[in-house]
Amino acid sequence: xxxxxxxxxxxxxxxxxxxxxxxxxxxxxxxxxxxxxxxxxxxxxxxxxxxxxxxxxxxxxxxxxxxxxxxxxxxxxxxxxxxxxxxxxxxxxxxxxxxxxxxxxxxxxxxxxxxxxxxxxxxxxxxxxxxxxxxxxxxxxxxxxxxxxxxxxxxxxxxxxxxxxxxxxxxxxxxxxxxxxxxxxxxxxxxxxxxxxxxxxxxxxxxxxxxxxxxxxxxxxxxxxxxx
Numbered sequence: 001x002x003x004x005x006x007x008x009x010x011x012x013x014x015x016x017x018x019x020x021x022x023x024x025x026x027x028x029x030x031x032x033x034x035x036x037x038x039x040x041x042x043x044x045x046x047x048x049x050x051x052x053x054x055x056x057x058x059x060x061x062x063x064x065x066x067x068x069x070x071x072x073x074x075x076x077x078x079x080x081x082x083x084x085x086x087x088x089x090x091x092x093x094x095x096x097x098x099x100x101x102x103x104x105x106x107x108x109x110x111x112x113x114x115x116x117x118x119x120x121x122x123x124x125x126x127x128x129x130x131x132x133x134x135x136x137x138x139x140x141x142x143x144x145x146x147x148x149x150x151x152x153x154x155x156x157x158x159x160x161x162x163x164x165x166x167x168x169x170x171x172x173x174x175x176x177x178x179x180x181x182x183x184x185x186x187x188x189x190x191x192x193x194x195x196x197x198x199x200x201x202x203x204x205x206x207x208x209x210x211x212x213x214x215x216x217x218x219x220x221x222x223x224x225x226x227x228x
């Protein structure tokens with residue numbers, strides 16, 4: 001990466017990964033895509049004459065608050081490529097286990113991603129979230145009675161949308177909506193179909209009844225780079 005200039009970007013990516021038992025057939029593919037994201041992204045930016053001055057990636061592993069002892073596991077932001085070993089170690093430890101019933105706590109993962117301490121440096125910034133799941137999501141606060149459920153999360157999908165659009169200033173975060181990008185690999189079910197009303201949202205729907213059968217990370221990268 002080059003010395004920072006007028007056209008350079010500081011990019012933060014939060015990758016939210018469904019790691020419930022149903023993801024077992026494809027979890028290795030999802031992990032591989034997470035690990036190769038850095039180089040593919042930088043190459044795509046270079047191909048479009050855009051320079052990445054700093055790229056950080058954070059991972060949120062989500063399951064189900066009522067069924068799993070570790071329903072949400074968050075990493076730090078890894079600065080790549082200098083912290084590649086730490087990033088690889090975290091991703092390498094992800095296992096597809098648990099989850100209980102079909103809907104999972106994916107919306108909570110997005111909320112926690114939004115609450116991250118996003119980059120505030122650089123001349124141009126992007127705050128991007130990628131979600132990989134083969135399932136619908138539970139309603140926000142449906143698991144609020146669980147003792148390990150986080151405090152200060154949105155009460156419903158509309159409230160989460162207000163966070164995403166930057167209309168709710170109560171969120172303790174450095175996220176800025178104009179820099180936000182959301183790419184979701186998921187079946188065309190709630191809430192992934194309803195989020196199409198959101199700005200800067202790109203769903204990659206898998207075929208009906210096939211969960212998350214195909215993960216085309218290059219398409220996600222092309223969408224992100226094209227929107228910069």
